[in-house]
Amino acid sequence: MKADEVLTAHHDILRGLLRDLAQTADDQTELRSRLRDDLLRELEIHTQMEDELFYPAVRDVSPRLSVAHAEHRQIDDQLATVMRMSVDDPEFRTEVRMLEKTLRHHTMEEEERMFPQAQALGEERLRRLGAQLEQRQRELAASGGMRLIIRLKRATLRLTGGHRVRP
Numbered sequence: 001m002k003a004d005e006v007l008t009a010h011h012d013i014l015r016g017l018l019r020d021l022a023q024t025a026d027d028q029t030e031l032r033s034r035l036r037d038d039l040l041r042e043l044e045i046h047t048q049m050e051d052e053l054f055y056p057a058v059r060d061v062s063p064r065l066s067v068a069h070a071e072h073r074q075i076d077d078q079l080a081t082v083m084r085m086s087v088d089d090p091e092f093r094t095e096v097r098m099l100e101k102t103l104r105h106h107t108m109e110e111e112e113r114m115f116p117q118a119q120a121l122g123e124e125r126l127r128r129l130g131a132q133l134e135q136r137q138r139e140l141a142a143s144g145g146m147r148l149i150i151r152l153k154r155a156t157l158r159l160t161g162g163h164r165v166r167p
């Protein structure tokens with residue numbers, strides 16, 4: 001697959017996870033926790049794949065890289081808010097919907113503007129890059145290092161301010 005196809009397929013997974021998470025009820029705490037962990041893991045993997053491999057590769061053909069980086073930070077901040085909340089918080093769904101909106105906008109911009117610009121790299125380069133992205137995706141998904149990063153990040157998010165203490 002070409003790089004843009006690999007990333008679009010992963011966008012579908014991210015959008016699906018957020019849609020499923022937004023549809024859970026306040027009392028489906030176990031399902032919510034699981035979907036939230038899946039979302040954290042997949043978003044981490046996606047951001048790393050793009051920041052390490054894809055964005056540097058399109059630097060010369062796409063003028064909107066700084067916007068894309070800023071959007072990654074915004075997604076990270078909104079994800080942090082979702083991670084800090086208790087899954088049965090009445091505001092949980094609202095926060096998830098806001099994250100979903102930001103992610104939909106960001107992925108749409110990539111698919112409709114950045115990926116068409118990336119075609120200037122040529123079919124062969126995009127296929128090689130696609131193979132690298134898939135390999136990195138597999139490595140990150142399988143690595144204990146990634147699991148450790150996620151655990152540490154989750155712990156950090158919960159320890160830093162904004163923690164909602166339930167009565």
Ligand SMILES: [Fe+2]
Nearest residue numbers: 050068106110
């Ligand atoms: Fe992105």
Ligand SMILES: [Fe+2]
Nearest residue numbers: 007050107110
């Ligand atoms: Fe993306």
